[in-house]
Amino acid sequence: MWLIRGGTARGPWPQVKVHAATSIGPQYRRVKENPRLMRNIEKFIRDNVPRFEEVLCDFLRIPSVSADPRHREDMVRAAEWLRKYLEGIGLDAEVIRPPGSVPAGHPLVYAESEAVPGAPTILVYGHYDVQPADPLEEWSSPPFEPTRRDGYLVARGASDDKGQLLTHVFSTEAWLAVYGKLPVKLKFLFEGEEEIGSATLSAYLRQDPDRLACDCIVISDTAQFSPGQPAITYALRGIAYFQLELEGPKTDLHSGQYGGAVTNPANALVMMLGALVDERGRVAIPGFYEAVRPISEEERQMLGLLPFDEDVFFERLGVDGGSGEAGFTVLERLWVRPSFDISGLTAGYQGAGAKTIIPSRATAKFSFRLVPDQDPKKIALLAEEYLRKICPPGIRMKLALLAQCPALALSLRSPWVDAARRAIEAGFGCPPVFVRSGGSIPIINQLYQSLRAYVLLVGWGQESDNAHGPNERFSLADFHRGIRTSCHLWQELANVEVKDSE
C-alpha cells in the first residue's frame, strides 16, 4: 500500500485527492497518543534549536573527506567527536577501528540505548564522511566554515550526511533529556566510508551482524520530493557496471593504408554499444527484461499524480528534451524501468586537430541500472554472451564487471511505513509522498540483506542541496523539521508490533 492514506496532499504542488487504501489490515497497534508527551519534547527542541545549529556547525568544521589520505586524522577526529556527543547524551558509544583487511579504512561509530521490553529495536545508519570540496574556487564561502545564508547552512556535508544524521541524535537527546528514556531501543551506526565504497562497514557486517540485529533500519540520506514535500523512498535501482575493452591491431595503423579491411576497434565499439539499445529505447540483450516486474496500474497512477513537470526537469538540466524507453513517462524511466548509460569512452587520438589512425584499442565504461527482480550477475552473463556474439573478427574483447548490486524494493504495505508517514505528517505538517530512486546504494542493500530488517529511507535533504558539488547546503527549516519528525518517529515506531511485522 503506498497511496497516502485518506486526505489531501498539501503544499506547493497541485491539490491531489488521495484515497485511503482498503487493503491495509491492523498489522500494527496504534497506542493512544499522549499529546502532552510530544508537547514537552517539542518544547525542548524549540528551546535548543540554536544550540543544535551550533553543534552541527562544530561537526561540519571537521573536514572529514574520506577519499583524501591527507584527512586521515580528521576522519578519526570526526568519529571521536560523534562518540563523545553520543556518550554525552547518555548512550553507550564506541569507536570501532577498521579491520586489518581494510588498511585504508576509517572508523565506525557505534552507540546504543537501553533495551525497551516489548518495543522494537531500531538501527539508525548514517555517515560522517563527506565528498572532497573541490573545486574550491566555486564556493562562495569556505566549505569547512559553515555559513548561514537565506535560511540555509552552507558547508560541505551539511546535507550529505552530517546535518541529516544529527537530526536523529538530537531527537534522541530530546527524549532522554525530557523523559530519561526512549520508547524504542536505538542502535546508532555511523560509518566514514559511504562516499568511497563502505569497505569497513561491509567487513564489519560480515563479521558481527548479531550486534547490529534490529527490527527496522532508519536512514536519512535521501531527498524530499521537492521543497515542502517530504517523501519516503521505497525503492532503489540496482546496477551492473562494466568495462569493455576491444583490442585490434598491435599498434595504431594509418587509416588510409589500412582503412576498410582492418577491423577498427573504435568502429567495433560503437557498433557493439549501439547494438545494446533498440530503436524503441529498450536494451536489446535477449533475456534482459525477463525478470523485470511490470509496472502496476496502481503505481503508474500514483507516479502520474506526483507534481512533476517534465519541461522544468529538462530545462534545469540545460537540454531541450530527453529520450528513453518508449511507452513510459520520465519518472517511470528514472525509477521503475532499467536503463543503459555509457559513462566513459576512450579511443585513439583525443587532442586537437586531425590524426588519421585506426586506434589499436578502444574502451568503454557503461552500466545498466536494474530493477526488481533483475539479478546483476545474470545480466552480466547475458551481456557478455550478447557482446561476444556481435564482436567482429579481428577484435579481442575483454568485459569486466566492475561493480554490481541488485535493486531494492520495499513493500509499502508495512507498519513501519505507516509509522514513518505519521511521524512525517507531525514533523513537517504534511504527509509524505512515496517515491523511488533511480540510484543504487550498495551498503543499504547489504544492511537489508544482512540484518533482514525493514529499511525506512526518510530523507530531509533536497535534490537542490548540491550534495556533491560546491556550496552544498541544508535548509535550516528542514533541519528543524527533521529533528521534530525523528522525535515523533521513535514514538510511532514504538507502536509497531514487532512480531506481526513482515
Next chain:
Amino acid sequence: MWLIRGGTARGPWPQVKVHAATSIGPQYRRVKENPRLMRNIEKFIRDNVPRFEEVLCDFLRIPSVSADPRHREDMVRAAEWLRKYLEGIGLDAEVIRPPGSVPAGHPLVYAESEAVPGAPTILVYGHYDVQPADPLEEWSSPPFEPTRRDGYLVARGASDDKGQLLTHVFSTEAWLAVYGKLPVKLKFLFEGEEEIGSATLSAYLRQDPDRLACDCIVISDTAQFSPGQPAITYALRGIAYFQLELEGPKTDLHSGQYGGAVTNPANALVMMLGALVDERGRVAIPGFYEAVRPISEEERQMLGLLPFDEDVFFERLGVDGGSGEAGFTVLERLWVRPSFDISGLTAGYQGAGAKTIIPSRATAKFSFRLVPDQDPKKIALLAEEYLRKICPPGIRMKLALLAQCPALALSLRSPWVDAARRAIEAGFGCPPVFVRSGGSIPIINQLYQSLRAYVLLVGWGQESDNAHGPNERFSLADFHRGIRTSCHLWQELANVEVKDSE
C-alpha cells in the same frame, strides 16, 4: 591501360602471364635506343655509388624534424645543404623563404636545368623534412647517425624521403657529369613541410604556379609493392575528416538519478556513429555511393593477380582476421572502395574503476576515405544532413570538417606511364606492377590540380621501411636501383611527345 605490357612478371610472387594491351596507340615516339649512351651513365653510377651513399649519410645527419620548433635551424641547414648540392652539380638553385602568411613555415628548395627544345619539362617533387624520431629508446642506433646494417641504411628520413629524393638528384648529376646536359628540362621542388601539412608549398603554388609549369610530375615518396617488386601507384584515396561533438546536460549527471530519461551524449554518439555503417559494412549515409565508380572487371582481375596473401597481411598486424564491405577483397577494400574509420573517441570518465555518470558531452574524430568521383564537400553535406536527422532530442550537435581532399586516379593509358614502366624495367630488372594506395596525399592533389600535369608516383621504398617509426631504413640495393631507374627515366620521358600527351 594498366596491364603490364607483354611478358611475364618476375620476382618472388607467382608467375603471372600478362598480355600486351591492344588498345594503346602510338601516343609517343620511341626513339631508337643508344645502348652506349646509357652504358656510360651506368658506369658513372657504379663508380660513384660509395660517394652517393656518403652524401646521403651527410644529408641524413641533419635532424630536419619539421614538427619540432627546436629544429628550425636544422630545417634551414637542410634546405641550404640541398641548394648547395644542386648548385654543385650544375643547376640553378635557390632557397625560397616561406611567405609571411606561413610564419612557422620552412623554406622550399627550387632548382632547374636548362631548357631542352622539343623535350618535356619534368617537375621532381620531394621533401627534406622528416618525422620526429620518438620514441628514441626503440632505435637500435641513433636516428640521425646513419648506420649500415644488413644491406640497409638505418636513419630517420632514409626512406621517407631523403634517400628517395636524392636518387633523382644523383641521376641528374650523372647525366650532367657524363654528357653535360639532360634529355629533358628538370625542375626540382623540395619542401620542408610534407609531414606537417605543406602550408608553405600550398601558398607558393597559389602564388607562383607558372614557375612550376611542367608536363609531368615525378614523385618518389611511395613504396614498391613488396621487396623486389617495384610498383607504379596510379590512384590515391581522398578523405573527409570530421570532428563530431555532442552536448547534452550542462554538467555531468548521476547516472542513477537521471539514467533512462536524459539523453546521454555518449549513448547518442555510439548510436549515431554506429548508424553510419550498415550490416553489410557499407556506409549508410543516403547518396554516399552515388558518385563511386564501380570497379571494372579488368581492374578486379589485375588486383586479384597481385601476390597478396590476406592471412599474412592480418597476421603481421596481430589480428586473426578483418572485416569490411561485403563483396570485396581486402585489396579492393583498401584501394578501390571508400571506408569509414573512427580515429578518436572521448567521453566522460576515463580513469581507473567505476564512475557512475552521464557525461555532459561526447566527441569523436572520424573520416571517410573517398574514391573517384566522390566530392568531399558533398560527402560532408550528406553526412551532416544524415547525422542531424538521427540526432536524438536533448543533444546539441556540432560537426566540423577538419580536413578534406578528393581522391586522385590517374589513367594508366598514358605515355608517361609507359616511359616509367620501361625505365623501371631497365633499372630494377623487372617490370613494375600497378597499384593504388588507400592513403591521401593532399599536396599531390594540389600539384596535380594547379599544374595540370600528369603525376608519376614511382617509389623505391618498402612498406617495411618503417617510415614513421623507429629504425626507419632504406635498402641500399633499392637506393642504387632507384638512381639507375631515374637515369633511364629522364631518357624515356624525353621520348614522350608533349603535344600528344594527355
